Amino acid sequence: MIMGDGILGQMMEAVEFKDVENIEKIDKPWATTGTQMKREHNTVTSIYIQPEVLEKHNQKLQTKYRLIEEKETLVETYNCEDADIIVTAFGTVARIVKNVIKMAQKEGIKVGLIRPITLWPFPVKEFEKYADVPKAFLSVELNAGQMVEDVKMAVNGKKPVYFHGRMGGMIPTQKEILEKIKEILNK
Template identity: 45%
Template sequence: MAKVLMKGNEALGEGAVRAGCRYFFGYPITPQSELPHYLAKRMPQVGGVYLQSESETAAANMVYGAAGAGARVMTSSSGPGITLMQEGLSYLAGAELPCVVVNMIRGGPGLGNIAPAQSDYLQAVKGGGHGDYRLIVLAPASVQEIIDLMQDAFDLADKYRNPVMLLADGILGQMMEPVELSEEVLVQAPEKAWAATGRKKGGPRRLINSLYIVPEECEKHNIELAQKYAVIAKEEQRWEEYQLDNAKLVIVAFGTCARICKAVVDRARQEGLAVGLIRPISVWPFPNDVFARVRETAEQFLSVEMNMGQMVEDVRLAVEGRKPVHFYGRVGGMIPVARDVLAEVKKLYNGGAV
């Protein structure tokens, strides 16, 4: 086991290679450009293919082709580019094609800026494209977790034949941290009996498709997808809990915000306040199970985000209206500061008194 210093975007690339990804199609955009730069050098070393597409729209369709042929394939971008991929993501989900998509979130809407944000949450977890579909969405909080979750992302994509998105704020892409790398083992993509790799004589016909002209057939397909999503929602919830045992106020945060909020929990505990933290790792499926347990003893919840209040909607649904759910956020590339979040915690803890 070797410990090395890596930038988050580089860790994404190394994690993908170690997970068996051999095809990357993408287009540079800040704050994720180091990822395609890294893979441009790394992919040829393992017999893989790196191709810079002419646009993000093209990248998503290239992913469709490679995934349809059974490859482990990935693309990446940030806000504006991910928006351009939405049609392709809907096709990928409709055709049940496994792939991994990275969104290194920057400030928006519009061109916004290149500073970190979490304002693409709703786009990711509710489906930004057309039709009834879901992406599995994982949210790392450290460079080490980026590498670890890349393996999970490709495994989940293949297990459920579904696109998986890694959702991170721009800080995680740009920050450098020590990571532990095991001895490299080049993982091979699993055999996929459904993949369109050519029809052998007398063999079954393999068709990759999301077009169902007959309404009854399209309805049947949608129902089958919904049944798959229900299994994912039940089986693949992931979260971290911190100081929850006797917490009266529970902070909910993901990504970089969760790291800040851990410090807030520690400071609150030092001052005698029973505060805990839930960090969703899978933001879809949302970790409703932990809320079902904690909402029985907690008195209130505070969702801390780098947006105008997006995950807070899922927190309210998970709490089912049984306890108050509050929101604190910074936007436009601004990052919550621990002392300000702690001040909000104290205000809520004291019944709204400053």
């Protein structure tokens, strides 16, 4: 509470604690109430003390990941076969980039698009497939560049990877993206 002269004052009131025994207990089967010492503790852990057991567990996880990578990775590629630059974008920005590709074609610039539909697992194989085609890659994102590192790893240093992003609800314009493409190609 702020007093009239601007000094912060304190206000205290007495607190009454009820006896725990007098509180009515209501059955809440949905509530997490602990074991109340009525059963053994259920300890969930991924720590395996024996190295052989831990290794076997890790091998199982690796097999599971490879299966997910094979069955669940979704990606769209567009116009990448002979692109001067390949833009990578997902979500709303990918739709904008498709229009940028049309604009660039009118100016004689060949722009491709790799659009990850699933970001995990990341579609590394598509980037590997086209890594030698363009002069560079451009990651256009509606964020601070969370995908650009994935693109760099997937391209594996074969070509430079540039970033253009907008945040806070700001959406890059077609003109803005095209200008960034031209800037990269003129380097």
